[in-house]
Amino acid sequence: MVIHLAYGKNGLDINFDDEWHAQVVxxxxxxxxxxxxxxxxxxxxxPISSAPLIKLVKPEDKVGIIINDITRATPxxxxxxxxxxxxxxxxxxxITIFIALGTHRADTADELESILGKEYATGYRIVxxxxxDPATQVYVGExxxxxxxxxxxxxxxxxVKILTxxxxxxxxxxxxxxxxxxMPGMAGIETILGNHCASNIAHPNATWGNTWGNPxxxxxxxxxxxxxxTFLVNVTLNRDKEITGIFAGELxxxxxxxxxxxxKTAMVPVEQLFDIVVTTNSGYPLDLNLYQTVxxxxxxxxxxxxxxxxxxxSECWDGIPAHGLYGELLxxxxxxxxxxxxxxxxxxxxxxxxxxxxxxxxxxxxxVFLYTPNLTDEQIRCAHLIxxxxxxxxxxxxxxxxxxxxxxxVMPEGPQTIPYLRAG
Numbered sequence: 001m002v003i004h005l006a007y008g009k010n011g012l013d014i015n016f017d018d019e020w021h022a023q024v025v026x027x028x029x030x031x032x033x034x035x036x037x038x039x040x041x042x043x044x045x046x047p048i049s050s051a052p053l054i055k056l057v058k059p060e061d062k063v064g065i066i067i068n069d070i071t072r073a074t075p076x077x078x079x080x081x082x083x084x085x086x087x088x089x090x091x092x093x094x095i096t097i098f099i100a101l102g103t104h105r106a107d108t109a110d111e112l113e114s115i116l117g118k119e120y121a122t123g124y125r126i127v128x129x130x131x132x133d134p135a136t137q138v139y140v141g142e143x144x145x146x147x148x149x150x151x152x153x154x155x156x157x158x159x160v161k162i163l164t165x166x167x168x169x170x171x172x173x174x175x176x177x178x179x180x181x182x183m184p185g186m187a188g189i190e191t192i193l194g195n196h197c198a199s200n201i202a203h204p205n206a207t208w209g210n211t212w213g214n215p216x217x218x219x220x221x222x223x224x225x226x227x228x229x230t231f232l233v234n235v236t237l238n239r240d241k242e243i244t245g246i247f248a249g250e251l252x253x254x255x256x257x258x259x260x261x262x263x264k265t266a267m268v269p270v271e272q273l274f275d276i277v278v279t280t281n282s283g284y285p286l287d288l289n290l291y292q293t294v295x296x297x298x299x300x301x302x303x304x305x306x307x308x309x310x311x312x313x314s315e316c317w318d319g320i321p322a323h324g325l326y327g328e329l330l331x332x333x334x335x336x337x338x339x340x341x342x343x344x345x346x347x348x349x350x351x352x353x354x355x356x357x358x359x360x361x362x363x364x365x366x367x368v369f370l371y372t373p374n375l376t377d378e379q380i381r382c383a384h385l386i387x388x389x390x391x392x393x394x395x396x397x398x399x400x401x402x403x404x405x406x407x408x409x410v411m412p413e414g415p416q417t418i419p420y421l422r423a424g
Contacts, residue, residue, distance in 0.1 A: 001015070001016045001017075001018055001022070002014065002015050002016075003016055003022070003024060003410055003412055004412060005278075005280045005283075005313050005410075005412050006239065006280045006281075006282050006283035006287075006412055006413050006414060006416075007280055007283050007287065007313050007314070007315060008283060008284050008287065008315040008317070009283070009284040011283060012280075012313055012391075014278075014313075014391050014392060015392055016395075016408075016410065020395070020399065020406075020408055021408070022278075022408040022409070022410050023270070023274075023407075023408065023409050023410070024409075024410050024411075024412065025268050025270060025303070025409055025410070025411050025417055025419050026268070026411065026412050026413050026416075026417055027239075027265045027266050027268065027413060027416050027417050028264065028265040028268075029238060029239070029265075030236070030238050030244040030245075030265055031238070031242075031244070032238060032240065032242025032243055032244060033242070033243050033244065033245075033246075036075070036078055036242075036243040036246075037078060037081065037082060039243070039246050040078065040079065040082035040233075040246055040248075041082055041085070041086070043233070043246040043247075043248040043249075044082060044083065044086050044233070044248055045086075047231070047248045047249030047250070047254065048247065048248065048249030048250060048253045048254040048257055049249050049250040049252075049253035049254070050231065050248075050249035050250040050253075050254075053083070053086050053087070053162075053231055053248075054086050054087070054089075056160065056230055056231060057087055057090060057160050057230075058159075059089050059090055059091070060094070061090065061094065061158075061159040061160050062094050062096070062157060062158045062159050062160070063087060063090055063094060063095045063096070063158060063159075063160040063162065064095075064096050064098055064154070064155050064158035064160065064161050064162065065080065065083060065095065065096070065097050065098065065162045065164065066098045066100050066155070066161070066162065066163050066164060066165075066181040066182065066185060066186060067079070067080070067097060067098070067099060067100065067115070067116075067164050067165075067181075068099075068100055068115075068164070068165055068166075068181075068185075069099050069100065069101050069104055069107050069111075069115070069128075070107050070111040070114065070115055070285060070288075071104060071285055071286065071288060071292060072165070072166070072285065072286070073166070073237060073241050073282075073284075073285055073286065074115075074164065074165055074166045074235070075166075075235065075237075075241070075243060076115050076116055076164070077115075077116060077117045077120065078243070079164050079233055079235070080097070080116065080117075080120055080164075082233075083162060083164075083233065084120075092123070092124065093125070095124060095125070096124070096125045096126075096127055096154065096158065097116070097120065097124050097125070097126050097127070098126075098127050098128075098129065098152065098154075098155055098185075098186060099112070099126065099127070099128040099129060100129060100165075100180075100181050100182075100184075100185025100186055101128055101129045101130070101131065101185065102129070102131060102184035102185050102187070102192060103131050103132075103184065103189065103192055103324065103351060103352065105321070105323045105324075106128045106130075107128060109121075112126060127152070127154050127155075129152050129155075129185065129186045129187075131184070131187060131188050131189040131192060132189055134150070134188065136152060136153055136154070137150040137151060137152060137153055137187075137188040138150070138151060138152075138153045138156050140156065140226060140227060141226060143194070143195075143219050143222050143223060143226075144219075144222060145194070145215065145219055146194075147190075147191060147194030147195060147219065148190055148191060148194065149183075149187070149191050149223055149226060149227075150187060150188030150189075150190055150191045151182065151183075151186055151187055151188070151191070151223075151227055152186040152187075152188075155182075155186050155227070156227065160230045160231075161182075161227065161228065161229050161230050161231075162230060162231045162232075162233060163178070163179070163181035163182060163224070163229050163231070163232050163233070163234075163251070164181065164232075164233045164234070165177045165178075165180065165181050165234055165235075166234060166235045166236060166237055167234050167235070167236050167247070167255070167258040167259060167261075167262045168236075168237070168262065168266070168415075168416060169208050169209060169262070169266050169299070169415060169416065169417075169418045170208070170295075171207065171208055171294070171295050171298040171299070171358060171415065172196075172200075172201055172206045172207060172214075172216055172354070172358065173206075173214070173216050173217050173220060174206075174207070174208065174209055174210040174211040174214050174216075174217045175209070175211060175217075175255075175258075175259050175262065177232075177234040177247075177255055177258060177259075178220070178221065178224065178232060178234065178251055178252075178254075178255035179220040179221045179222075179223060179224025179225075179229070179251065179255075180220055181224075182220075182223055182224045182227055182229060183195065183219075183220050183223040183224065184196070184220075187223070189351065191223070193349050193351070195216055195219050195220065195223075196216070196353070196354035197349070198343050198344050198348065198353065198354075198357060200215045200216050200219075201216075201354050201357050201358065202344070202357070203215050203216075208298070208299070208302065208418045209263065209266075209267060209418050209420075211259060221251075221252070224251060225251065229251050231248070231249070231250075232247070232248060232249060232250070232251045232254045232255060233246075233247075233248045234246075234247045234248070234254060234255060234258050235247070235258075236258060236261055236262050239413055239416065244261075245258065245261045245262075247261070266416065266417060266418045267418050267420065268417055268418065268419050268420075269419075269420055269421070269422040270303050270409070270419050270420070270421060270422065271421075271422055272407060272421070273303055273304060273305035273308070273407075273421060274303055274304055274305065274308065274406075274407045274408060274409040275304075275305060275308050275309065275402055275406035275407045275408065276304075276308065276309045276310075276311065276395070276398060276399075276402075276406050276407070276408045276409070277300040277301075277303060277304045277308070277309070277310050277311070277366075277408075277409045277410075277411065278300075278311045278312075278313075278391070278395070278408070278409070278410045278411065279296045279297070279299060279300040279310065279311070279312050279313075279410075279411040279414045279415075280296055280312065280313050280314065280411065280412060280413065280414035281293045281295060281296035281312065281313075281314040281414050281415065282295075282296065282413055282414045282415055282416050283315075283413075283414075284315070286414075286415075287314040287315045287316065287414075288315070288316070288317055288318040288321075289316050289317075289318035289319055289320060289321040290314070290316055290319070290320050290321075290326075290327075290370075290375065290383060291320065291321060291324065291326045291327075291352070291355050292314075293312060293314040293316065293370070294355050294358050294359050294362070295414070295415040296312050296314060296411075296414035296415050297310055297312055297359070297362050297368055298358055298362060298415070299411060299414055299415040299417060299418065299419070300312065300366075300409075300411060300414075301361075301362045301365055301366060302418070302419050302420060302421075303409060303419040303420070303421065304365065304366045304409075306365055306366075307365075307366070308365075308366045308367075309366060309367050309368075309369065309398055310362070310366050310367070310368045310369070311368075311369040311370075311371065311388060311391065311394060311395070311398075312368065312369070312370055312371070312414075313371040313372070313391060314370065314371070314372055315372060315373075315374060316372040316374045316375055317374050319374065319375065319379075320375070320379065320383070324351055324352045325350050325351045325352045325353075326352035326355050326356055327382075327383070329342075329343075329350065329352065329353060329356040330356060330359065330382060330383045330384065331382045331383075333384075335363075335384055336359075336360035336361075336363035336364050336384060337360075337364070339356060339357075339359075339360040339384075340357065340360040340361065340364070343356065343357045343360070359383075359384075363384055367386060368384075368385045368386065369385065369386045369387070369388040369394055369398075370383075370385045370386070370387065370388060371388040371389070371390075371391050371394070395408075
């Protein structure tokens with residue numbers, strides 16, 4: 001049986017021997033909308049629990065439109081085209097496109113053109129958030145958890161703030177979309193570190209598919225409301241990156257409708273835990289580096305048995321990556337136990353500790369093999385993972401540990417699926 005794994009831009013076909021009896025776990029397929037531009041126009045004019053976008057904006061308003069960076073598959077160009085068509089009465093110089101980087105590196109000029117299209121990349125003012133420069137931020141208060149709220153100053157100077165993005169399962173925020181455009185997208189590092197602190201990451205509700213009751217998601221929402229977000233434009237996508245649903249309007253109501261829609265395809269029950277789970281990181285652009293690949297590992301960890309094995313295929317063309325402290329945190333520890341102990345120490349606070357914390361939690365449950373041509377064996381082992389240079393050969397060797405009869409799960413779309421053990 002040949003299974004096509006979402007990997008890089010073109011995917012990866014892997015032969016799974018029939019006698020392995022591998023169970024494929026993937027989201028339900030939703031066809032793309034036949035005319036997304038028309039559907040977006042309809043959504044902006046007939047939004048959820050909100051007046052139409054055109055009624056919320058005055059010609060003299062400064063308008064900020066927040067979009068995702070290169071690491072996300074959001075169809076930014078078609079979303080922008082629809083929004084800007086609705087706002088054609090606003091002068092171009094009054095409109096700023098904000099890139100919600102969070103703690104990610106800035107997008108290059110070529111990457112901006114790739115995600116925006118040349119017309120928007122060169123014809124509009126672009127501001128990429130810099131979480132590490134306090135001079136670009138303004139303090140707007142504290143959250144109910146006592147964390148300071150620092151937000152991009154130029155965004156706060158906009159009378160109209162339009163949040164865009166797409167809704168997919170998220171490994172500690174429950175679902176993406178909604179307020180994540182503002183926090184972490186347009187926030188300062190102190191605010192991000194507070195929200196992503198060790199106690200929040202360790203909270204049992206800070207996981208796939210949970211929103212209410214999840215301290216991370218609830219604080220993200222609180223920040224987005226605090227900065228007076230004007231309008232939400234979120235979409236859902238299928239494996240072909242086609243728009244399957246549009247959820248525009250008031251922040252809470254529109255996002256809740258989108259989560260309900262996404263949950264129907266993403267949540268997949270299984271009857272038993274598995275000895276071996278083969279997963280991906282959803283292909284391009286999410287599998288650009290090992291940092292992002294923790295999402296695919298985490299999705300697999302939901303249904304691997306304690307002491308089991310995860311094998312993840314991720315292109316990692318951007319490396320570990322070189323920026324940030326994730327790789328350094330992994331390299332400086334002797335293993336997941338020491339890494340987790342360090343992060344959980346009172347007062348410990350470092351960039352990217354949240355990704356390293358989830359990474360360590362997964363490794364305490366399962367051995368993880370990584371298939372990628374873009375990291376050396378040494379780099380993979382420094383991340384406390386085991387190199388795989390051929391997925392089929394690795395599986396052949398692993399199966400011998402189970403007397404030739406392990407329970408195998410394959411998640412071709414990785415973290416686009418939220419597998420869970422059926423109760424009872």
